[in-house]
Amino acid sequence: MSTTKKIAGAALAAALGVTTLSACGGGDAKDKSAGASDAPKSKTVTLVSHDSFNVTEAVLKEFEQQSGYTVKVLKSGDAGAALNQEILTKGSPRGDVFFGVDNTLLSRALDNGVFTPYQAKGLDTVKPEFVLDKQHRVTPVDSGDICVNYDKAYFAEKKIAPPQTLDDLVKPEYKNLLVTENAATSSPGLGFLLASVGKYGEEGWKDYWSKLKANGVEVVDGWEQAYNERFSGSAGGKKAKGDRPLVVSYASSPPVEVLYGEPQPAEAPTGVATGTCFRQVEFAGLLKGAKNEEGGKALIDFLVSKKFQEDVPLQMFVNPVVKDAKLPDLFTKHGVVVDKPENVAPEAIAKNREQWVKTWSSLVVK
Numbered sequence: 617m618s619t620t621k622k623i624a625g626a627a628l629a630a631a632l633g634v635t636t637l638s639a640c641g642g643g644d645a646k647d648k649s650a651g652a653s654d655a656p657k658s659k660t661v662t663l664v665s666h667d668s669f670n671v672t673e674a675v676l677k678e679f680e681q682q683s684g685y686t687v688k689v690l691k692s693g694d695a696g697a698a699l700n701q702e703i704l705t706k707g708s709p710r711g712d713v714f715f716g717v718d719n720t721l722l723s724r725a726l727d728n729g730v731f732t733p734y735q736a737k738g739l740d741t742v743k744p745e746f747v748l749d750k751q752h753r754v755t756p757v758d759s760g761d762i763c764v765n766y767d768k769a770y771f772a773e774k775k776i777a778p779p780q781t782l783d784d785l786v787k788p789e790y791k792n793l794l795v796t797e798n799a800a801t802s803s804p805g806l807g808f809l810l811a812s813v814g815k816y817g818e819e820g821w822k823d824y825w826s827k828l829k830a831n832g833v834e835v836v837d838g839w840e841q842a843y844n845e846r847f848s849g850s851a852g853g854k855k856a857k858g859d860r861p862l863v864v865s866y867a868s869s870p871p872v873e874v875l876y877g878e879p880q881p882a883e884a885p886t887g888v889a890t891g892t893c894f895r896q897v898e899f900a901g902l903l904k905g906a907k908n909e910e911g912g913k914a915l916i917d918f919l920v921s922k923k924f925q926e927d928v929p930l931q932m933f934v935n936p937v938v939k940d941a942k943l944p945d946l947f948t949k950h951g952v953v954v955d956k957p958e959n960v961a962p963e964a965i966a967k968n969r970e971q972w973v974k975t976w977s978s979l980v981v982k
Contacts (some may be wrong), residue, residue, distance in 0.1 A: 639916050660708070662690055662818050664690045664712075665690070666693065666698050667693060671924065679921075685911045687820050690710055695718060699721055705980075706904065711903060713902055717898070720896065720962075721756065726754070727966065730903060731902060732901075732902045733752050739752070741814075741939055742939070749899075755899060757920065760868060762786065762896060765843075766849065766861060768849065770861035780890065782815050785889075794831075795831070795834040795862070795864070796833060807864075810960050821972075825976060846859070847860055862889075870884035870951065894957060894959035895958070900915075921943055
């Protein structure tokens with residue numbers, strides 16, 4: 617998930633720019649005495665990502681020690697902006713591996729030929745439904761669900777059952793309660809639009825949004841404003857005196873509210889309307905023209921390893937994609953399982969995304 621829009625991005629406050637997450641030891645004296653031209657460049661592998669990539673230092677250090685590579689991460693804004701830069705520099709990439717392209721942007725990346733096919737070691741452990749590119753130009757790394765979240769206290773106080781489905785959101789009892797992000801400027805906003813496309817089809821989604829608008833949906837630019845300012849159920853929203861008890865966010869939002877609560881609550885203060893969700897899948901790919909292709913392959917193998925996959929939930933607040941990865945207690949206790957998220961084929965998204973967003977804007981924003 618392109619996660620300037622992810623809770624992980626806000627919670628972890630990832631820094632911009634090139635970040636050396638850790639470095640291999642044992643060679644400093646030799647490197648200092650040698651000329652720059654003698655530096656073993658092949659021992660550094662660079663990962664280009666969106667701003668919210670994160671991994672536990674000890675987990676990354678173990679990979680570096682076992683592989684002999686030093687990992688550098690080049691954080692480049694949100695996933696769309698980062699991908700744009702790789703398209704512009706195709707063939708002369710800024711790094712070796714790109715992480716963070718999701719199924720809303722996948723066809724665009726593949727059509728522009730920025731990746732070299734590579735079948736990762738361990739790909740057989742990835743759940744088949746996440747393997748969307750049979751040519752293995754990209755490898756699935758994580759998944760997450762964009763869903764409407766609700767403020768439990770509000771609905772308990774009003775003695776109203778919280779909504780559970782997209783159909784519910786247009787009912788009179790939920791008038792003026794929902795805030796969502798702009799589909800033209802925000803990943804969760806786009807994901808919520810795609811959920812309606814998946815549910816109602818090419819014609820039906822427009823009528824649905826007309827009904828949502830008539831029912832008082834509020835649209836803001838991005839996730840931060842929606843979740844931490846307008847939503848009454850989040851810690852930030854409470855401080856900002858937000859008055860919208862429904863917000864488009866992520867299925868992983870309730871565990872985050874618990875983890876960062878002060879004091880930490882015994883139960884998540886927010887819930888998830890599981891019938892409103894769109895599933896995002898994030899991928900990594902070996903960049904065409906990578907200077908360290910072998911290191912890039914090793915890094916992709918690491919991203920689907922059980923060690924990394926079990927680190928993912930509490931670092932980026934998304935779900936692992938391998939079959940045997942265990943979720944942390946925080947997720948199993950306070951998270952939800954979305955059994956039937958809405959999906960739209962990457963090819964359909966690539967073909968129609970611009971027109972869908974343009975039509976959505978004319979219906980809802982203007």
